[in-house]
Amino acid sequence: MIKIEHLRKEYPNVTPLKDVSVEINDGDVISVIGPSGMGKSTLLRCINRLEEPTSGRILVNGTEITDPKCDINRVRQKMGMVFQSFNLFGHLTVIENLMLSPVDLLGKSKQEAYDEGMRLLRTVGLAEKALSYPDELSGGQKQRIAIARTLAMDPDIILLDEPTSALDPTMVGEVQAVIRDLAKTGKTMMIVTHEMNFARAISSRVFYMDENGIYEDGTPEQIFEHPQREKTRCFVRQLKVLELNIESRDYDFLGMAGEIDTYCHKNQIAPKTAGRIQLAFEETAQLLLPRLKDPRVRAVCEYSAAAEKAEWTFTYGGEALDVTEKGDELALAVLKGMTESVDSSRNEDAELPNTLRLVIRSE
Numbered sequence: 001m002i003k004i005e006h007l008r009k010e011y012p013n014v015t016p017l018k019d020v021s022v023e024i025n026d027g028d029v030i031s032v033i034g035p036s037g038m039g040k041s042t043l044l045r046c047i048n049r050l051e052e053p054t055s056g057r058i059l060v061n062g063t064e065i066t067d068p069k070c071d072i073n074r075v076r077q078k079m080g081m082v083f084q085s086f087n088l089f090g091h092l093t094v095i096e097n098l099m100l101s102p103v104d105l106l107g108k109s110k111q112e113a114y115d116e117g118m119r120l121l122r123t124v125g126l127a128e129k130a131l132s133y134p135d136e137l138s139g140g141q142k143q144r145i146a147i148a149r150t151l152a153m154d155p156d157i158i159l160l161d162e163p164t165s166a167l168d169p170t171m172v173g174e175v176q177a178v179i180r181d182l183a184k185t186g187k188t189m190m191i192v193t194h195e196m197n198f199a200r201a202i203s204s205r206v207f208y209m210d211e212n213g214i215y216e217d218g219t220p221e222q223i224f225e226h227p228q229r230e231k232t233r234c235f236v237r238q239l240k241v242l243e244l245n246i247e248s249r250d251y252d253f254l255g256m257a258g259e260i261d262t263y264c265h266k267n268q269i270a271p272k273t274a275g276r277i278q279l280a281f282e283e284t285a286q287l288l289l290p291r292l293k294d295p296r297v298r299a300v301c302e303y304s305a306a307a308e309k310a311e312w313t314f315t316y317g318g319e320a321l322d323v324t325e326k327g328d329e330l331a332l333a334v335l336k337g338m339t340e341s342v343d344s345s346r347n348e349d350a351e352l353p354n355t356l357r358l359v360i361r362s363e
């Protein structure tokens with residue numbers, strides 16, 4: 001079991017991990033997902049001490065590996081790491097790559113290391129390449145060899161940092177197949193990946209990383225189907241989000257129109273949909289603002305590139321308004337013409353308790 005307590009990692013300009021505490025159980029297969037720069041690699045690299053944590057403790061089966069007295073080479077033998085770039089030794093044949101560490105570090109005989117190496121090459125489908133040099137192999141084959149080499153040390157824990165992201169798309173499948181088989185063997189694994197379907201299929205647990213740590217930790221079903229927190233939801237649904245805050249009746253509507261324009265442009269939203277997003281904002285603001293005592297309105301547009309769907313969520317304070325009931329008839333007609341649905345809800349506990357949600361017509 002890996003126990004992480006208040007792990008913090010600072011670099012001069014950023015602190016990707018602020019205060020991470022988590023327990024990883026034997027046999028967990030954990031996919032680590034999240035936007036780039038959120039500390040996924042840093043977390044893996046702290047766990048096998050390729051990075052020195054700034055503070056906090058990491059215990060592996062009760063041994064504190066962050067203790068300066070700890071023999072880190074012994075720890076690393078039990079923790080295999082697979083990198084994006086395969087890091088094979090170019091001057092050694094494939095089988096020699098697999099035999100090197102077991103002979104040098106584990107004291108295995110050459111025969112033992114050879115037999116085990118060949119067995120592992122068969123499991124990754126590359127026994128016939130035993131006498132080739134890495135340069136003679138494709139990227140997908142190199143990565144399968146790198147995985148076999150990691151397994152040759154018989155690690156308890158395998159850490160994989162984006163193992164398929166340097167590969168040509170045609171080779172991703174063969175490497176994923178090897179990792180998928182490995183995940184069934186009961187070894188503890190942590191794998192950083194951008195391939196969501198793959199993450200879903202192989203893992204028993206998912207860490208979504210954001211805001212300087214593990215932002216949400218759950219089963220694949222929770223993270224991908226029912227994410228509990230907002231950023232996870234946006235990430236897994238690949239939503240592009242724009243947030244506008246109106247603070248007064250004299251808000252800068254031209255500035256906001258410009259922001260909406262930039263947002264639509266940046267996310268390559270079709271011109272027709274973009275026009276509706278723009279107009280829906282203007283009309284809703286026009287319907288709401290004159291009737292609110294407190295003019296603060298938070299407007300969030302979410303666009304799903306996958307579904308080509310956009311929706312606006314307006315939240316505001318005070319009493320709930322029924323915008324569809326009375327008021328500006330023209331604004332209302334325009335709004336109805338370009339939305340699939342308009343619905344309201346109220347959450348008494350929120351700072352701005354009223355929500356108005358508009359789903360933009362997309363055809």
Ligand SMILES: Nc1ncnc2c1ncn2[C@@H]1O[C@H](COP(=O)(O)OP(=O)(O)O)[C@@H](O)[C@H]1O
Pocket residue numbers: 011012014016035036037038039040041042043
């Ligand atoms: N050796 C380093 N020195 C300074 N900053 C670093 C170093 N390694 C990573 N970072 C920064 O730490 C943040 C997290 O990086 P990383 O863990 O690689 O993110 P991820 O793997 O999620 O993309 C990034 O802002 C990155 O620029």
Ligand SMILES: [Mg+2]
Pocket residue numbers: 040041042192
């Ligand atoms: Mg990374």
